[in-house]
Amino acid sequence: MHIGVPKEIKDQEFRVGLTPAAVRALSDQGHSVAIEVRAGEGSGFTDRDYLEAGARIVETATEVYAQPMIVKVKEPLPPEYALLGKGQILFTYLHLAASRELTEALLNSGATCIAYETVALADGRLPLLTPMSAIAGRLAVQFGARFLEKQQGGRGVLLGGVPGVAAGHVVILGGGIVGTEAARIAVGMGARVTILDVNLDRLAYLEDLFGSRVELLFSTRRTIEQVVPGADLLIGAVLVTGRRAPKLVSRAVVGRMNPGSVIVDVAVDQGGCVETLRPTSHSEPVYLEAGVVHYGVPNMPGAVPWTATQALNNATLPYVIKLAELGYPQATERDPALALGINIAHSRLIHPAVQQVFPDLIHA
Known part of the structure; x- marks a missing residue:
């Protein structure tokens, strides 16, 4: 050939x-x-x-x-x-x-x-997506922490906090490969981490993996509306194989987030799961909407x-x-x-x- x-x-x-x-x-x-x-x-x-x-x-x-x-x-x-x-x-x-x-x-x-x-393998695993999902998940926290810096337009939050000052709150939508790897890095940085997912078996697996270091919630519209506004860093990690990602976070919910909070939507290459997010590029990775920093680079692993x-x-x-x-x-x-x-x-x-x-x- x-x-x-x-x-x-x-x-x-x-x-x-x-x-x-x-x-x-x-x-x-x-x-x-x-x-x-x-x-x-x-x-x-x-x-x-x-x-x-x-x-x-x-x-x-x-x-x-x-x-x-x-x-x-x-x-x-x-x-x-x-x-x-x-x-x-x-x-x-x-x-x-x-x-x-x-x-x-x-x-x-x-x-x-x-x-x-x-x-896709018989058990549903996606062998050619998994390695890039793992990298994108890890980078999501790395980039999110960067754009939380005041000089980058963020609200100036250190994800790990320091003694006497609360750690930043990372909310992750989706507990698959991207979400798991993002949580791994965020926990390692000392952040407060919440993962939302609709798969109870996956949530049970994540409990075995992270124990009490991560808050695990069943994802509903109401839960999203309650949890997302308090996020310093919101990571979209939703995947429906071959299809567009569902819009889980409305413009109204984004509008309730603190000014300078950051959204990193890894699902952007499948349309994104946040209503206000659009594709960006490594040259111009972020934009501000409703006072929130939006990061929508669809080829995140290209950075490494x-x-x-x-x-x-x-x-x-x-x-x-x-x-x-x-x-x-x-x-x-x-x-x-x-x-x-x-x-x-x-x-x-x-x-x-x-x-x-x-x-x-x-x-x-």
């Missing part, structure tokens, strides 16, 4: 689809990799590293997209839409539910689009690309190899988890969750 790895063009996205180690593994099995010049520099990998691993360095994205299989990190942006073609395999994060424009462009391309975030690229490749490489060895559709026929990653094939919308978001595109 001939595989192309483009340089990511999303704002300050420094991750890369394949590491030199992954390229070596593919090369050793007889596959060829064309990687765009300087695509790995942001993650700490030089063109020489890729050449020594067996890759071919190409000068333009057009040359990369001439390969039958494309491995990326983030969803294609408008300048890349026309580069995709019929019969091509695109393997990357897509988050189609958040963008009708992207969904229509990929349907028109004729490419087979397999999304990292919907590859050396760590994130390697963590992502550890998870994706076995699936990349399977697609390279067998092609489509044989690879997905043999691997039910990979089959659930198919969002678009033969210019048709395939994934049931995305179909529910765009029902008019099912037979378009």
Whole structure:
């Protein structure tokens, strides 16, 4: 299989689809990799590293997209839409539910689009989303603490407090991977932490994990309205696989938060769970609305690309190899988890969750 790895063009996205180690593994099995010049520099990998691993360095994205299989990190942006073609395999994060424009462009391309975030094991685990969710959860508290600083527009709260002064209050909506990792960091910093979730089994697991160090509440509209206004840092960590995140926090509730409080919505790449939050970027990560600092960067792990690229490749490489060895559709026929990653094939919308978001595109 001939595989192309483009340089990511999303704002300050420094991750890369394949590491030199992954390229070596593919090369050793007889596959060829064309990687765009300087695509790995942001993650700490030089063109020489890729050449020594067996890759071919190409000068333009057009040359990369001439390969039958494309491995990326983030969803294609408008300048890349026309580069995709019929019969091509695109393997990357897509988050189609958040963008009708992207969904229509990929349907028109004729490419087979397999999304990292919907590859799912029989027990419901999402093996290609988990490593980035863990990183995003940890970063959510790190960024939240930063923007709570007065110089960054926050109310000047130290999350861990000091003797004689109360610790900051971190409220986390969702107790999955993102929420758990956010709580782990917030607890380590000495913050007061509250997690809300609708899954009683998950809440029981979190009690075993954190004990009395975290307050665990069943999530209802009333509970959200009672707890969120007192948060110094609110973290949105809600996930509904393949679908838009539900809007759990209304504009009215945000308006009751203390001026200078911070919202970090990790669910922003699926539309976000806070009504007032919109996507931002690493270049301009925050904005102020209702006196509250809003952080909505959809590619948070791009801030730590050396760590994130390697963590992502550890998870994706076995699936990349399977697609390279067998092609489509044989690879997905043999691997039910990979089959659930198919969002678009033969210019048709395939994934049931995305179909529910765009029902008019099912037979378009």
